[in-house]
Amino acid sequence: MNFIRDRFPHRSEILTVLGIALFVCHSWSVLGFLDRLPAFILYFRVTEIVQVFAFMMAFAFLESLLVTGVLVFVSALLPSRWLKEGFAYKGFVLVLAVTVAAIIFQKNLEGKLPSPGILTLYWVAPLALASLIIGFVQMIPRARAILINLADRVSIMLFVYVPIGLLSLMVVALGNLL
Amino acid sequence: MKKSGGLTRREFLKLISLAPVGIFSRPLSGWTGSLNPDLPNIIIIVFDAWSQQHVSLYGYPRQTMPNLEKFAERATVYHNHYSAGTFTSPGTASILTGLYSWSHRALHLGAVPVPAHATHNIFAALSATHTTLGYAQNEFADQVLYGMRNAVETHLENWIFSAQNSNLYSAPIFKNNPRIAFAGIEDLMIRRIEGYDASLFLGPYLRLQFLRNRAAFAIRHGGDYPRGLPDSSELFLLEDVVDGAIQALREVQSPMLAYFHFYPPHDPYCPTKGFYKTFIDGWAPPRKPIHDLSEYKYSAGRLDSNRRYYDEYLASWDHETGRLFDFLEESGLLENSYIFITSDHGEMFERGITGHFTKLMYDPLIRVPLIVSRPDQTTREDVHALTSSVDIMPTVANVLGLAIPTWVEGTALPGLGGVDHGERRSIFTLDAKFNSSFAPLRDYSLALTRDGHRLVHYSYPKDNYEKYEFYDLHADPHELNDLCPSEPALSIEMRDEVLQKIEEVNRPYRR
Numbered sequence: 017m018n019f020i021r022d023r024f025p026h027r028s029e030i031l032t033v034l035g036i037a038l039f040v041c042h043s044w045s046v047l048g049f050l051d052r053l054p055a056f057i058l059y060f061r062v063t064e065i066v067q068v069f070a071f072m073m074a075f076a077f078l079e080s081l082l083v084t085g086v087l088v089f090v091s092a093l094l095p096s097r098w099l100k101e102g103f104a105y106k107g108f109v110l111v112l113a114v115t116v117a118a119i120i121f122q123k124n125l126e127g128k129l130p131s132p133g134i135l136t137l138y139w140v141a142p143l144a145l146a147s148l149i150i151g152f153v154q155m156i157p158r159a160r161a162i163l164i165n166l167a168d169r170v171s172i173m174l175f176v177y178v179p180i181g182l183l184s185l186m187v188v189a190l191g192n193l194l
Numbered sequence: 195m196k197k198s199g200g201l202t203r204r205e206f207l208k209l210i211s212l213a214p215v216g217i218f219s220r221p222l223s224g225w226t227g228s229l230n231p232d233l234p235n236i237i238i239i240v241f242d243a244w245s246q247q248h249v250s251l252y253g254y255p256r257q258t259m260p261n262l263e264k265f266a267e268r269a270t271v272y273h274n275h276y277s278a279g280t281f282t283s284p285g286t287a288s289i290l291t292g293l294y295s296w297s298h299r300a301l302h303l304g305a306v307p308v309p310a311h312a313t314h315n316i317f318a319a320l321s322a323t324h325t326t327l328g329y330a331q332n333e334f335a336d337q338v339l340y341g342m343r344n345a346v347e348t349h350l351e352n353w354i355f356s357a358q359n360s361n362l363y364s365a366p367i368f369k370n371n372p373r374i375a376f377a378g379i380e381d382l383m384i385r386r387i388e389g390y391d392a393s394l395f396l397g398p399y400l401r402l403q404f405l406r407n408r409a410a411f412a413i414r415h416g417g418d419y420p421r422g423l424p425d426s427s428e429l430f431l432l433e434d435v436v437d438g439a440i441q442a443l444r445e446v447q448s449p450m451l452a453y454f455h456f457y458p459p460h461d462p463y464c465p466t467k468g469f470y471k472t473f474i475d476g477w478a479p480p481r482k483p484i485h486d487l488s489e490y491k492y493s494a495g496r497l498d499s500n501r502r503y504y505d506e507y508l509a510s511w512d513h514e515t516g517r518l519f520d521f522l523e524e525s526g527l528l529e530n531s532y533i534f535i536t537s538d539h540g541e542m543f544e545r546g547i548t549g550h551f552t553k554l555m556y557d558p559l560i561r562v563p564l565i566v567s568r569p570d571q572t573t574r575e576d577v578h579a580l581t582s583s584v585d586i587m588p589t590v591a592n593v594l595g596l597a598i599p600t601w602v603e604g605t606a607l608p609g610l611g612g613v614d615h616g617e618r619r620s621i622f623t624l625d626a627k628f629n630s631s632f633a634p635l636r637d638y639s640l641a642l643t644r645d646g647h648r649l650v651h652y653s654y655p656k657d658n659y660e661k662y663e664f665y666d667l668h669a670d671p672h673e674l675n676d677l678c679p680s681e682p683a684l685s686i687e688m689r690d691e692v693l694q695k696i697e698e699v700n701r702p703y704r705r
Contacts, residue, residue, distance in 0.1 A: 041394050048382055048392025056377065059305035059631045064374060071378030072392055079396055115394065122398050127387045129405040192370050 023092040025103030030088055033107035035171025037080040040115045042177050045076040070187035077181025083111065105153065105160055108167040110146045117142035233323055233449040234569050235531035236590050237522075238316075240289065240453070241511070242282065242332050243460040243550055245540030246275070246561045248501075248508055256473050258508045261516030262535070266565050268528070270575040270609045274617070275564035276643060277539045278583045280625040281550055282334040285538030285583065286455065290315045290338065292587030292602030295624045296699035299631045303334045304377060306341030308631070314601045316587050317345035320451045323594065327446050329354070330455035331426050331435065333361065333380070335538065339453075340372045348446065355438030356430035357411045357423075360386050360404045386427060420470045421503065426457035432466065432514040440521045448530070451590075455538070458511040461549055463503035465510035472509060473502050479544070480672050487553045487652065487659070488546030501543040530569050532593055532610075534586055537562040553625060555641040555650045556673050560623045566610060568593075579608045580643060582621045588612075620644045620691065628654070634700035642692050648673070649688040662689055 024030075049072055056065050087107050091099040099106055121138050124130065130138075153159045246252050251263045251271065278288035279295055287293070287300035287307050291314050298307040298314075307314070317326045329350040330336040336352040343349060353359040361380065362368070368375035380386065383393040384400050391397020411429050412422070423429045439454050446452060465472075478498055484491050492500075522528050541550050542558040550559055564581065566589075584604030591598045592606035606612030626638040641650045650663045664678040664685040678685055 044394040045383070045392045048390060051390075052382055052392075055302070057630070058628075059302040060377070061632075064377075067371070067374045068377045068382070071374060072382060075378070075383055075393060075396075079393060083395060118394050118398060122390050125398055125401055125405070126389075127405075129402075129409045135402075191374070192368050194370070 023100070024088060025091055025100050025107075029103040029107070030084065031174060032104040032167050032171040033087060033111065034080060034084040035174040035177075036108050036111050036167060037083040038077070038177040038181070039170050039173040040111060041076040041080045041083070042073065042173075042180070044115075044119075045072045048072070067187065067191060070184040070191075073177075073180050073184035074188045077177065077185060080177070080181075083114075087111075102154070102160070104167050105163040106146075106150050108163060108170075109149050109153070110142075113142040113146035113149070229323065229325065229447070229449055231448060233594065235449050235527060236316075236320065236324065236451045236534075236594075237443075237527070237531050238289070238451075238453045238534045238536075238586065239518075240286070240335075240455040241459060241535070241537050242335070242455065242457050243539060243541045244508075244537035244562060245542070245558045246563045247540070247558045248505055249563050251565075252563065255477055256475070256505050256509075258505050259512040261512045261519055262563075262565070264516075265519045265535075265567070267574050268571050269533075269565045269567040270571070270577060272564035272566070272581050272607070273576060273578045274643075275536070275562055275581045276560050276583070276621050276623055277537065277562045278623055280539050280552070280555065280559050280623065280639075281627070282332050282538055283338060284624070286330070286332075286335040286338045289536070289538060289583045289586050290317070290342065290453070292316075292584050292599070292604045294584055294603050294622055294699075295626065296635060297601075297603060300338060300341075301626045301629060301631050303627075304337055304373070304381065305631060306338055306373060311601065312341070313345070314599065315342045315345065316453075316590055317342050317451065319587070319591060319596065319599060320594070321345045321347070323596075324449045324451040325447045327442065327450060327452045329439070329442065329453065331355070331430070331457040332455060332460065333376070333427055335455045336364075337373055337376060339455075348442075350438075350442060352426075353428045355435045356426065356428035357415075357434070358404070358407055358428040358430075360400075360407075360428060418467055419464050420467055421464045422462060424458060424464045425462050426460070430457070432458060432511060436514045436518050439518060443521070443525070443527065456511075459504060459508045459541070461504075461541075463500070463507035465503070465506040466513070469506045469510040469513065471506070473505050480674070482544045482672065482674060484546035485554055486661075489552070490548075491546040492548050497543040497546075497548055500548045504541060504543065528567060528569075531567070532569065532590070533567040534564070535566075536564045536583065536586070538583070553639045553652060553654070555623060555625065555639050557667075557671070560641060564607075566607065568610070575609055577607070577609050577614070578616070579614045580617050580619045580621045581607055585612070617644060617646050622695070628656070632703070634703040635696055638696075640692055640696070642688050642695075643667070644688070645684065647684055647688065649685060649692060651689070651692050664688070 049069060091103055117138055153163055248254050248258055250258050251266055277285045279285035283300045283303050283305050284295040287298045291298050291307055291311060293311060295301055298311050300307050326346050327348040328339040328346040330339050331352050333352050339346060339349060351364045353361055363372045363376035363379055383391060384397045385391050386401060386404050408429055415423060415431060424432060435456060481494060539550055540559045540562050542556060547554060582604055585607050588598045588602045588604050589607045589610050592611040608614035621643045623641040624638060626635055628637040629635055637654050637656055639652050641648055646668045648665045648667055652661045662678050663676045665673040
């Protein structure tokens with residue numbers, strides 16, 4: 017049991033990264049929702065719009081859990097000092113780098129399949145960038161403190177998005193399973 | 195080719211590919227075995243975005259649809275038939291409900307008839323006497339079918355005859371409210387082709403898988419379709435869709451109400467190899483001026499090219515549907531069925547517009563084919579009276595000896611029990627996609643056709659645009675000479691009628 021516990025990052029650090037993942041996933045979903053809202057208002061009733069919103073929030077919640085879960089799992093597989101130690105700020109940097117890559121990727125994924133080279137670049141570039149930033153931050157304690165502080169502040173969104181996510185999951189489940 | 199048990203390998207594979215029809219379609223739960231087998235079947239076949247002006251049966255100079263012409267030799271051809279809407283949702287809802295868009299209020303892509311009309315549709319009307327089957331390849335028409343799902347015993351999923359299935363909204367887990375699932379998933383989180391996914395990570399990942407599947411399928415079948423594969427959000431082959439429909443018709447218990455809404459000839463226009471470049475003939479339609487409301491103002495050259503692609507696709511589609519018509523005859527369905535072949539709206543290639551996403555209202559966009567085959571009909575009949583897609587629902591009730599529901603706004607078609615009013619009847623086509631479904635109509639295009647004339651009211655106060663156009667359809671069939679400035683008496687009379695109608699339909703929505 018101890019062996020397993022030792023492999024994973026500390027719970028508070030996991031929660032910090034989850035908070036960041038929740039923040040980026042939900043913010044992006046809300047942006048998409050607001051973009052489509054003027055059209056929805058024309059033909060959906062308020063209750064239906066709330067249901068669509070719940071759908072998105074539930075999906076974003078699960079997506080955040082998945083992203084965090086993947087990072088935690090990878091941190092357990094890799095040597096401790098690569099990701100587990102300082103998981104909060106390393107996870108923060110990784111989530112941000114992957115977020116930027118995902119946004120750029122979306123923009124370039126307009127109906128056509130990118131070449132394998134471009135696809136590889138989308139995987140490698142954010143990882144390389146994140147590694148560089150992490151390496152840089154590791155050398156400068158002040159930068160690390162700033163990142164941890166920032167990650168802590170962003171993770172406060174846990175208190176907003178977790179209840180919204182759970183409530184949305186309930187709405188979706190009740191609407192579709194009953 | 196090697197034959198096994200009378201089937202070629204290709205036929206066997208096609209047969210296997212139809213297994214999902216049985217697996218994914220909803221069961222014939224409502225059928226109790228006590229239906230009257232003497233009742234005729236009702237089969238409604240809709241081709242999406244099919245303009246009457248492009249059909250050789252109606253005098254188009256290009257031979258686009260010889261198989262349809264053959265079918266029409268034993269059917270009634272309606273020459274002045276108009277769609278009630280200019281795009282899928284309102285057009286489809288009007289066919290199925292017998293209501294104009296101002297009543298059913300499916301004014302937008304993704305919208306369905308309002309709750310007040312939730313049970314006012316052809317499926318509900320016939321559910322006690324017929325087994326009911328609905329298939330709409332267009333996902334927005336499929337949404338309309340979902341809106342009527344309580345009365346559709348067998349609802350074939352829209353992807354069922356396609357090569358791909360990337361739709362999540364039709365998954366059984368979302369069966370309670372597929373419309374919300376569609377808006378949440380397909381319309382927001384995972385946009386399969388263009389636009390941003392509201393799901394930051396899974397959206398692009400799933401879209402990538404979707405594009406990979408498309409690429410693989412395109413490589414496998416691309417040689418047969420030089421302009422790319424037909425695409426309704428899911429790639430499909432024309433032959434598979436027709437095969438699927440034939441198989442579904444084989445399996446449905448008579449008497450049936452079967453509704454097939456096929457995506458072709460909706461864009462993208464993708465003819466098979468045999469029809470590619472068939473119409474490079476130098477022919478061009480009369481040139482028409484670019485309209486103020488034309489958004490992209492496409493050049494004449496571009497419009498002519500797209501028209502040719504559309505015609506070639508239409509010919510290609512006709513080639514496949516010929517097998518469906520043959521099946522209807524060989525299976526005996528022609529002898530005991532009323533078969534309606536029509537469209538939800540037309541398509542236009544003029545005035546700077548290509549396609550149908552426009553505020554404009556001209557003949558190519560609103561005049562659609564209607565061919566109806568009665569049981570045992572042996573000769574062709576031609577009807578020139580004005581008819582509308584809202585007439586189909588009451589006609590079905592009429593031919594079955596049922597009372598025409600009080601809610602419908604159409605009348606039975608002449609030749610099928612209805613009165614022939616000639617052109618002395620008001621036919622409306624409404625496009626109000628920029629207007630709220632829950633508010634009085636203010637932003638709209640409304641065409642009124644009667645007495646050989648058409649008055650169109652473009653009302654877009656938000657854009658500070660209001661205009662009336664008035665055309666003499668006999669003297670000026672291409673609608674080139676707007677008579678409104680000279681204010682003929684009929685134009686004033688029709689303008690009053692339009693305004694009165696708007697006032698009447700807006701009354702329930704005024705606070």
